[in-house]
Structure formats: structure tokens, C-alpha cells
Amino acid sequence: MDKEKIKMKNILVILLLLVFTSMNFGQVKVVATTSVIYDLVKEIGKDKVEADYICRGDQDPHYVEILPSYMLKLRKAELFFKIGLGLEIWAQQLIDGSRNDNLKIIDLSNGIEKKEIPAGKVDASQGDIHPYGNPHYWLDPYNAKIMAAEILEALLAKSPENSEYFKKNYQNYISTLDKKLIEWNSKMKKAEGRSIVFFHASWIYFAERYGLKISGYVEPKPGIPPTPSHNAELYNIIKKSGANVIVMENYYSDKAPNQIASQTGIKVIKVPIAVFGMEGIDSYIKMMDYIINNISGNL
Ligand SMILES: [Zn+2]
Structure with missing residues (x-):
């Protein structure tokens, strides 16, 4: 050839x-x-x-x-x-x-x-x-x-x-x-009955599963960005409920949560709520591991 x-x-x-x-x-x-x-x-x-x-x-x-x-x-x-x-x-x-x-x-x-x-x-x-x-x-x-x-x-x-x-x-x-x-059940056992502030209303299924109380949300309504008047309401809610963490989905701006934190001493925890939402979070199980370890470890 x-x-x-x-x-x-x-x-x-x-x-x-x-x-x-x-x-x-x-x-x-x-x-x-x-x-x-x-x-x-x-x-x-x-x-x-x-x-x-x-x-x-x-x-x-x-x-x-x-x-x-x-x-x-x-x-x-x-x-x-x-x-x-x-x-x-x-x-x-x-x-x-x-x-x-x-x-x-x-x-x-x-x-x-x-x-x-x-x-x-x-x-x-x-x-x-x-x-x-x-x-x-x-x-x-x-x-x-x-x-x-x-x-x-x-x-x-x-x-x-x-x-x-x-x-x-x-x-x-x-x-x-x-x-x-x-x-996860055993890790979340100690969180039962605890009050948490969340950013967006993503958490009702999670909270009810593990017996958490939702004190309030940083968003005044799902999809409505934070407002100064709602933040002021949250200061009182946080004091009354004794909530010591704000859990937020990591794609939102942490400006309002940080402001609330500086006023109240509450801790801000950012978590991914999707796979690949953060480096190393390449499966659903790893995502839930991350969420549960960070919430149960910070209450
Ligand atoms: Zn939503």
C-alpha cells in the first residue's frame, strides 16, 4: 500500500x-x-x-x-x-x-x-x-x-x-x-429542640426530621431580600428564642447575616444545599454530611 x-x-x-x-x-x-x-x-x-x-x-x-x-x-x-x-x-x-x-x-x-x-x-x-x-x-x-x-x-x-x-x-x-x-440521626440527636435562624425557607423538611425549631428567616418572605426592618425584628427573635446560629445557603450574600451576627453575637454557618455546591462536595451523601456536621457541631 x-x-x-x-x-x-x-x-x-x-x-x-x-x-x-x-x-x-x-x-x-x-x-x-x-x-x-x-x-x-x-x-x-x-x-x-x-x-x-x-x-x-x-x-x-x-x-x-x-x-x-x-x-x-x-x-x-x-x-x-x-x-x-x-x-x-x-x-x-x-x-x-x-x-x-x-x-x-x-x-x-x-x-x-x-x-x-x-x-x-x-x-x-x-x-x-x-x-x-x-x-x-x-x-x-x-x-x-x-x-x-x-x-x-x-x-x-x-x-x-x-x-x-x-x-x-x-x-x-x-x-x-x-x-x-x-x-445522621445520632449526630442530630443533641440538636433536638434547638432554635435556629435560617436564611431562606429551605429547611422545613430538615428541621421537622430532626426536631429543630425554626426561629425565623433572614428573608422576610421566600425570595424577598433582607430588609433593615425585618433584620430589627430578627434581633428580638434571636434574643427571645436563644438561637445561636444562622444557617445560610452558600449562594446568598452573607451581608445581612453578618450584620445580624455583629449585633447579636449569633454565628453564621454557610452550607451548600446542592451537590458540587462547594469544593469536595461531590455527592448527596457528602453534602448531607457537611450540613449535619456543621449544624450539629456548632449548636
Ligand atoms: Zn425556596
């Missing part, structure tokens, strides 16, 4: 390799709105899923700016998982923009026992961004089990040929999670 033929042959081999690797045989294509869902999908699907997520771990999930690349991700996806309860007000625009008729949308709030569902209709002009109930249910680790079961079901339906594989991964993950639940 002359040099030209060898060159052509090499190019052909490379092209074929490229085609094969881009086909991802047998993988279910998944996009999740948040990195917590993404992590659970990866735990169950492992190398039989090609997974991606939209909201960065250090980003407020209520407000995500739509980029054309997000719609492209959805165009190629088969399953789209979301937290629901209005957390991702931006999701519908993504779904519409993807023009993917084969996309199956799974709302993980379906199986969750929802909290703080408003009795009447919420007036949007008040700015409350939890109009359908509190969407931050993933912060109760018992709810992660419900989410995982829902994810398993969706993967089984999409790819029955991998059912044994998905079920085995799910069982392994649940037994790891069960061990962590025992550890």
Missing part, C-alpha cells in the same frame, strides 16, 4: 471510532434540573446512563438563566427529572425550547409528603417563590430514598434490559444511605 492509501485508511478508522463513541450504546440519556437529582441518577444508572444537569451546585435553583446550550441538552435527552413544586419556574421554557417530543418528564415531588402548602391562593405580587408548597424536600435525607425509588422506576421503564443492573445499584445505594441515616 502506498502512503496515501495508509493515510486514508487511518482517517477511516478514526472516523468510525468517533461515530461509535458518540453513539453510547444502551445508555439512557438523562437530564436533571439539579445536581442532587443528577447524583442519585448516577448512583442508580452508573455507566448505563448518560446524565447531565442544569442548575450549578452553587447557584440558586429558583433563578436559572436559560442558555441555548441547556435546550440542546434537553433535545438529546430521553428523561428529564425535576424537583417540582414550582422550584424550577424556568424548566417549562427549557422543555418548550428543546422541541423534543420524546422527552419524558418526571416530577420527583409526586411521592413526597409536601409541607407548607398555602391554604389559599398565593398572590404572586407578594413575591413568595413557594406558591405550591415548600419545594426543598431533598434536605430531609429520608426523602432521598423516595426520590431514588422514583428514579429507579423511570430507568426501569426506559431500559428494561438493564433492570437487574439498576435494581442492584439502587439496593446498594439504599443500604449505604440507610447506614448514613443512622449516623
